[in-house]
Amino acid sequence: MADVKLTKVVKRYGDVETIHGIDLDIKDGEFVVFVGPSGCGKSTLLRMVAGLEDITEGELHIDNECVTSVAASRRGVAMVFQSYALYPHMTVRENMGFGLKMAKTDKAEIKRRVDESARILQLEPLLDRKPKALSGGQRQRVAIGRTIVRNPKVFLFDEPLSNLDAELRVQMRVEIAKLHSQLKNTMIYVTHDQVEAMTMADKIVVLRGGNIEQVGSPIELYLNPVNEFVAGFIGSPRMNFFDCDVIAQTDDSLTLKLPCGEVCQLAADVSRSPGMTRVKLGIRPEHLKEDQSGEIRIGVDVDVVEHLGGSTYVYARYSGEHELIIQTGGLSPVRRGDHCDFSFNLDQCHLFDCNGLSLRAAKPVPLHTQAPVAQALSG
């Protein structure tokens, strides 16, 4: 059980800087997900916490102890790898007990702890098998079991579900979430899959190009993305953006002309960027409605319709050139080639200035959507 604190952490490979001074506080018992596109530095950051990569500058504290230059095995962390990284010549039991064996733990104690972790993960029938005799999901469970056995302060997961098929991925996702609620250890989880991030995290850290873009609970990021990148990254399908001309602006509102020519007024905090001529308006696919109940109506030409049963994705063009995605009800009558109207409400729109920064005031995040840890802190 431990806090993790990163202070101005920098990673350089020769002259190339990949992590640019990251500050991050992770509270004891939090489930934190690092998410971002390929090459954003999320895995590097995790490996720096693990001790597999040196920290070029800055400090890392685990459990209030500076571990910046402490060896990986002494940091009290355990890691689950994407490739599982099970020792192929050892049985499941030996794999799980290897860390304790290296630490010269008493044999009876190793057996007790391996048996206990195996019970938690229902691995008991597999203990005498070798990894090659296990399925992907079982291997991943063994890899997790190996970390539990060591009873680390912090669990680290490096894209652990990427090698599993879709169904197993959902199943393991739930198991890892359950495990967290059972063990209550601090966990840091790296993924490029924003659904995994949204479903598992107490706190999501969105990274891009070696910088933190935003830190917050999943719903906070969904409701109040601080910039265009986070808005586009969080939420599936991704948010639609259109360029709009600014007609008039006051201190707390903007009057915009939409691409279709319609004019509307939106509340906006424009104190940071006065004199704008163009802004980006963002609207999530699920906020576009098939009925005409919304405040703003837009006409679109439908290109592709995907019926998923529970919902329907409509890929369409708006004003001839702007591509957009609409998520509607499961049995939508919209067909390919149709020209139809959709509507949306202005309070569900996001606005971004030319630098991509959000211009809208933050919406309140419902307390019940926050993680227990955050609830406890705010309560």
Place this chain on the structure above:
Amino acid sequence: MNASTSVNSSDTLTVSSGRSAETRRPPRKRYVFLMSAPALLGLFMFMVLPFLMALGMSFTDQRLLSPNATEWVGLRNYDRLLNISWLVQEPVSDADNHLKQTADGELVYPRLRSVLRKNPEYKEFKEFTHWSFGDKRVVLLAKDPSFIQSIINTLLFVILVVPIQCGTALGLALLINQKLRGIFLFRTVFFSPVVTSIVVVSIVWSFLYHKDLGLFNHYLNAMSFGLIGPVDWLGDPDWAMPSIVLMSAWQAAGVQMLIFLAGLQGISGDLYEAAELDGAGPWGKFVNVTLPGLKNTTIFVVISTTIQAFGLFTQVDVMTRGGPQGSTSTVMYHAVTKGFREQDIAYGSAISVIFFLAILAIALLQKRFFDKREDA
């Protein structure tokens, strides 16, 4: 199609449809045979046929140059090769029943040659070695003692060279697997002895090993401040074989090094990182990740090195000619000496047949041993 013109019309249809099916699907077997024919022919002419001839010759008294007709001699050559026997000698005592002793206090035994000549059972046998057993002396006899000596030398060479060569190769592979600038240069340097002719290497090392002029003795002398005197590396029966072992391991380790390097690069980096997090040090990682990861590579390297080591000939031929006192004569060297230098090609053939069977057996045993461990 031309073939079908001479037959009647109904047959033409069948034949031509058969032909068209054939053109659609080329006769694979024929091509396979055609393409592999040159290699198969070579193998047959230079490996299979000579071996069969050797097998046949080993049952005759064929000599390379001889005015006498070749005769069928059955298993005589094999009998000469493999027949061993022993006899126990009582010490000689005088009239008073006291044991006779030499001036050095050693017991006196009846002259072996007289004993062997007197007894037709020991016809053709010569002494291979002897040892004392209480007052008695046990003499081990063989029809061809130098063949038995050669077998022992060959086994000694294999037992010494396989671990040294494989160990060196693994060590070098670990070194050149580092991600360092200019590591390519080291790979080339470590591999270069392999592409140098073994004859050249043997001659150069003969100079290095030279008792008076050799570099090794010079350095040994200098580094031990004259305490370690000149060692007669190739002239001392105790040192000759180890000297050849060292040189052979040095010369051939490059090949195994490359194979080990390929094996090392096939081990996932994640395993090393997992081991690091599990608290394994460099030795722990080597034992728990590297060695198990190289298991299949090691099996291959050990078997191929063993087979190669059994064929030791060139180094011996160039450096020691089997000496001193037969201490470096190997089975291969003995076969060549008997078969070509002494022109007894039938006997040389028998040696090669036995040698072939022995290597086959050892390779199969090794494979079974490793297969069993695989299952375990």
